Each structure stands twice: as C-alpha cells, then as structure tokens.
Amino acid sequence: MKKLLLITYYFPPEKNVGAVRMKGIAKYLPVFGWEVFVLTPFVPERKEEGFNIVETPLFFKEKIKYLKKGKKFKRGFLYRIPSYIIFLSTLRGIIPIPDRKIEWKFIGSYIGREIIKREKISAIISSSTPVTSHVVAYEIKRNFPEIFWIADFRDLWTQNPYLKYSKLSKKLQKKLEKRIISDADILTTVSPPLAEQLRNFHSKTAFSIPNGFDPEEFDFSIEPDRKFTVTYAGSLYGGKRNPEFLFIAISELLKEKKIKEENIEINFYGPYEPFLELLIRKFKGENIVKYRGNIERKEVLKKLKASQILLLLLWNNPEARGTYSGKLFEYIGAKRPILSIGYKGSVIKELLEETDVGVHCSDVEEVKKVLLEWYKEWKEKKIVSYKGKEVKVNQYSHKIMAGKFAEILERK
Structure with a gap:
C-alpha cells in the first residue's frame, strides 16, 4: 500500500x-x-x-x-x-x-x-x-x-x-x-x-x-422536533453571516398573523456573538430565538437531524460567491430541508438546486414565501418533508x- x-x-x-x-x-x-x-x-x-x-x-x-x-x-x-x-x-x-x-x-x-x-x-x-x-x-x-x-x-x-x-x-x-x-x-x-x-x-x-459528509455519522434515528424549529450551527463571523433577513421575515409573518409565536423556535449553536443578542432585542425575538452555546459535535448532529429546518447563512457579498460553508455538508448529511440566505450568485444556490435539499434566498420576500410554505406543511403533517435526490446527495459523501x-x- x-x-x-x-x-x-x-x-x-x-x-x-x-x-x-x-x-x-x-x-x-x-x-x-x-x-x-x-x-x-x-x-x-x-x-x-x-x-x-x-x-x-x-x-x-x-x-x-x-x-x-x-x-x-x-x-x-x-x-x-x-x-x-x-x-x-x-x-x-x-x-x-x-x-x-x-x-x-x-x-x-x-x-x-x-x-x-x-x-x-x-x-x-x-x-x-x-x-x-x-x-x-x-x-x-x-x-x-x-x-x-x-x-x-x-x-x-x-x-x-x-x-x-x-x-x-x-x-x-x-x-x-x-x-x-x-x-x-x-x-x-x-x-x-x-x-x-x-x-x-x-x-x-x-x-x-x-x-x-460521512453517512456513518448520521446512521441513527431521532424524533423530529414538535415545534417548527429552525436551527443554525456554527460561527456567524462577527455578523458577516447575518440572520437579519430571517428575523424580518418572521417578524412580518407574525404581524400578518400567518404564523404563531408559540409554534416557532429558532436555535443558534456556536460561539457567542454579541451582535446576535442585539439583533434579537431589536426584533423583540426573545421568546422565539434561543442562543444555545457550544455543544459537542455528536450532540450538534442530533439537533440538526431533529430540526424541522436547517438555517444556512452566507455573507451577502459577491467576493464570497465561491465559498461553501463547511456546515452545508453536515446539513446535507442530516437530511433536513435547508434554508440558505445570502448572495444570490452563490455556488451554494447551484448545489441546493442540483440536490433539491433546500432553497436559497437573497431577499426578505423570498424568505417569507419559503417559510410560510414550510410552516403550512408543518401545521398539516407535523414535519417538513425532505426532498433530497439521493443519487445527487451521495456524490458529496x-x-x-x-x-x-x-x-x-x-x-x-
């Protein structure tokens, strides 16, 4: 050898x-x-x-x-x-x-x-x-x-x-x-x-x-979250990866009474980011958004696999067009729908379309539309369906x- x-x-x-x-x-x-x-x-x-x-x-x-x-x-x-x-x-x-x-x-x-x-x-x-x-x-x-x-x-x-x-x-x-x-x-x-x-x-x-991703790391079963959960894992790089579009979309959907606050939970796992705390206060999201801190990798994978939606945040900058977030592939391995938010010309948009594992959005209206569609499905079935193309997904093992x-x- x-x-x-x-x-x-x-x-x-x-x-x-x-x-x-x-x-x-x-x-x-x-x-x-x-x-x-x-x-x-x-x-x-x-x-x-x-x-x-x-x-x-x-x-x-x-x-x-x-x-x-x-x-x-x-x-x-x-x-x-x-x-x-x-x-x-x-x-x-x-x-x-x-x-x-x-x-x-x-x-x-x-x-x-x-x-x-x-x-x-x-x-x-x-x-x-x-x-x-x-x-x-x-x-x-x-x-x-x-x-x-x-x-x-x-x-x-x-x-x-x-x-x-x-x-x-x-x-x-x-x-x-x-x-x-x-x-x-x-x-x-x-x-x-x-x-x-x-x-x-x-x-x-x-x-x-x-x-x-390594399929062996995801070879376990877990019950899906009962709430309509949106989960982010990883660093926010001091605000370069910014959840503001998501917060605006949630805030507007709540005001329009299209979703209910008690049904939704947004979880962040990773290093502490002061700007996130300020953003949560700005949108009065204390009852919905939870900062969970750093946890062991095995536990993170469980949280990802149980979540209704996985949140992928990208820097909204053309310079980051060719950047794949490492977390993207863990999300793919978890086989849960991915909501990606960031620069419209990102290579991640192409990958999501190729594999059908999620949707990429570049403005608030797109985020609102996708969230509402998935929320309605969750209300009806208590789970948001995963639609990834297995053959395409396996090419990223x-x-x-x-x-x-x-x-x-x-x-x-």
Missing part, C-alpha cells in the same frame, strides 16, 4: 470545521490504496481510533493556552525534538507571519521529515487554514523534492474575502504565498470559482473537490471526496 502524509493543524477532536474534511480524507483514502499518516499538533482530549496519528509537541503559546484551561500532558511522543528546534520554534513565533500558528513550522517539518524517512512516504497533502500547514509542507518538499505535494485550500490565503490585510501586509503575504506554493505539484480547493482564482494567481493546475484526491494522486 502506498503511503501519504496528511499535514493538518486541525484534526478531531478539534471543533474547527476543517477537521471534518481532514478526517474524511484520512478515513477513506485507504479504500483507494493509500495508508495515511496524520501529522497534527497534540490535543489532550484526543481519543480518535483507527488513524495513524503522529502528534507533535505543543509549541510555547499553545502549551500556555492549555495549561490555563487546566489540561494535563501525559502522553509521550513518537519523536524527540532537539532543543534547537524548540528554540527556533519559539523565536519564530515572535513574528506571526503568515499566521499565528507559524511556531509549528520547525516542529512540524522536523517530525514530518522523520516520518517520511521512516515510513518511505511518497506523497503529502497539506491543508489550510492555517497556512502554516503549507509552510510545513514546503520545508519538507525542499528536503524531499521527489515527493508529490497537493496543497489543499479549504480557504484561500491572500484572496480570502474574510481576511483583511493592510496594503503592505497584503503585498508581503502575496509574495510569501507565491514562494511557498511554487513547489506544490497540484492545488485543490472546495469550489470551481476558488479553483479558478488559484489557477490565475499561481499559474498551476487546481482542482475543485467540495467538502462532504466523504468517500467520493477521498476518491477525487486518490485520482489526483494517481497522476503523479
């Missing part, structure tokens, strides 16, 4: 949505003849089984973060780190370029090189964010130029619309990005528009491989996603 090193800063049990894509690759690439070794920083709570995980010791800042949380460090590590590597790592962290995880560069690349020599690895996949993962891969590639390197961009680097740079910083980061990615053999990302951006910027072959990576790896 051929061997591959997956370089990722986030891997379960990390709650970062990027960890889900990485787990899918690590779990299903072996089906296509690749043994996967996962290079990732140590996490005290990690209990993942069935994976070849090579944990790196924490660098200084991360260790302090965990110590403040009262975490303990009991496990040993497969490789010992020379003291000069630890020193260089700490020193490098003083200047957080390209990102705040750059301290991982020396530790990650050192252990990565050791794994490659020991296991005779022939390919690597690095995935960002953070882009430090690509820096680690770049350092490894310099030592092993024959290794086939796929640089995977879950989010773009300098072309990411969610990141803001000063003019000088943007110029420096662009130069750095071009230098680091110059040695990559193939680029991958999550949508066709982003792949096109990568091709134009790097003059390299770039493929679109969408995120996906993690196994299919891993298979696309396998096809690229066979090109080398």
Whole structure:
C-alpha cells in the first residue's frame, strides 16, 4: 500500500470545521490504496481510533493556552525534538507571519521529515487554514523534492474575502504565498470559482473537490422536533453571516398573523456573538430565538437531524460567491430541508438546486414565501418533508471526496 502524509493543524477532536474534511480524507483514502499518516499538533482530549496519528509537541503559546484551561500532558511522543528546534520554534513565533500558528513550522517539518524517512512516504497533502500547514509542507518538499505535494485550500490565503490585510501586509503575504506554493505539484480547493482564482494567481493546475459528509455519522434515528424549529450551527463571523433577513421575515409573518409565536423556535449553536443578542432585542425575538452555546459535535448532529429546518447563512457579498460553508455538508448529511440566505450568485444556490435539499434566498420576500410554505406543511403533517435526490446527495459523501484526491494522486 502506498503511503501519504496528511499535514493538518486541525484534526478531531478539534471543533474547527476543517477537521471534518481532514478526517474524511484520512478515513477513506485507504479504500483507494493509500495508508495515511496524520501529522497534527497534540490535543489532550484526543481519543480518535483507527488513524495513524503522529502528534507533535505543543509549541510555547499553545502549551500556555492549555495549561490555563487546566489540561494535563501525559502522553509521550513518537519523536524527540532537539532543543534547537524548540528554540527556533519559539523565536519564530515572535513574528506571526503568515499566521499565528507559524511556531509549528520547525516542529512540524522536523517530525514530518522523520516520518517520511521512516515510513518511505511518497506523497503529502497539506491543508489550510492555517497556512502554516503549507509552510510545513514546503520545508519538507525542499528536503524531499521527489515527493508529490497537493496543497489543499479549504480557504484561500491572500484572496480570502474574510481576511483583511493592510496594503503592505497584503503585498508581503502575496509574495510569501507565491514562494511557498511554487513547489506544490497540484492545488485543490472546495469550489470551481476558488479553483479558478488559484489557477490565475499561481499559474498551476487546481482542482475543485467540495467538502462532504460521512453517512456513518448520521446512521441513527431521532424524533423530529414538535415545534417548527429552525436551527443554525456554527460561527456567524462577527455578523458577516447575518440572520437579519430571517428575523424580518418572521417578524412580518407574525404581524400578518400567518404564523404563531408559540409554534416557532429558532436555535443558534456556536460561539457567542454579541451582535446576535442585539439583533434579537431589536426584533423583540426573545421568546422565539434561543442562543444555545457550544455543544459537542455528536450532540450538534442530533439537533440538526431533529430540526424541522436547517438555517444556512452566507455573507451577502459577491467576493464570497465561491465559498461553501463547511456546515452545508453536515446539513446535507442530516437530511433536513435547508434554508440558505445570502448572495444570490452563490455556488451554494447551484448545489441546493442540483440536490433539491433546500432553497436559497437573497431577499426578505423570498424568505417569507419559503417559510410560510414550510410552516403550512408543518401545521398539516407535523414535519417538513425532505426532498433530497439521493443519487445527487451521495456524490458529496466523504468517500467520493477521498476518491477525487486518490485520482489526483494517481497522476503523479
């Protein structure tokens, strides 16, 4: 069996949505003849089984973060780190370029090189964010130029619309990005528009491989919520993903007496967002909208599968046209109707129409129309029917996603 090193800063049990894509690759690439070794920083709570995980010791800042949380460090590590590597790592962290995880560069690349020599690895996949993962891969590639390197961009680097740079910083980061990615053999990302951006910027072959879901994670039954529930899971990115259109639509439908307040519940799961609290007060939605906080992933999946409607919020900005929210694919896996709200030209609109798993809206009137239609169905049947096209939906499984990576790896 051929061997591959997956370089990722986030891997379960990390709650970062990027960890889900990485787990899918690590779990299903072996089906296509690749043994996967996962290079990732140590996490005290990690209990993942069935994976070849090579944990790196924490660098200084991360260790302090965990110590403040009262975490303990009991496990040993497969490789010992020379003291000069630890020193260089700490020193490098003083200047957080390209990102705040750059301290991982020396530790990650050192252990990565050791794994490659020991296991005779022939390919690597690095995935960002953070882009430090690509820096680690770049350092490894310099030592092993024959290794086939796929640089995977879950989010773009300098072309990411969610990141803001000063003019000088943007110029420096662009130069750095071009230098680091110059040695990559193939680029991958999550949508066709982003792949096109990568091709134009790097003059390299770039493929679109969408995120996906693992059907095994949703292999359970659960009773649907009794109320007409609308559920959102994930970050709101400080208001870039804004539920205001939904709140306006609900408010107007209540005033028009087309829906009843006691029948509706809107739940938000994820990190606390001050602006959400202000928005709830603005629309006097305290009796309907509930902020539930962060809960364990397994519990989130149960909430999604039980909800009548799943809410997907997108940044209403053309710059975000090619962005797939990672949560979209968990929503698809839950097999509940999706209400997507955001920029009208989003790639998500195309995906929803292709799979028939939901509806995309770009203004309040559209939201009102869809909500009222689903509310009437709920009133009659006590459940909003899911109409996803099974064959189309299955094309977004993690196994299919891993298979696309396998096809690229066979090109080398």
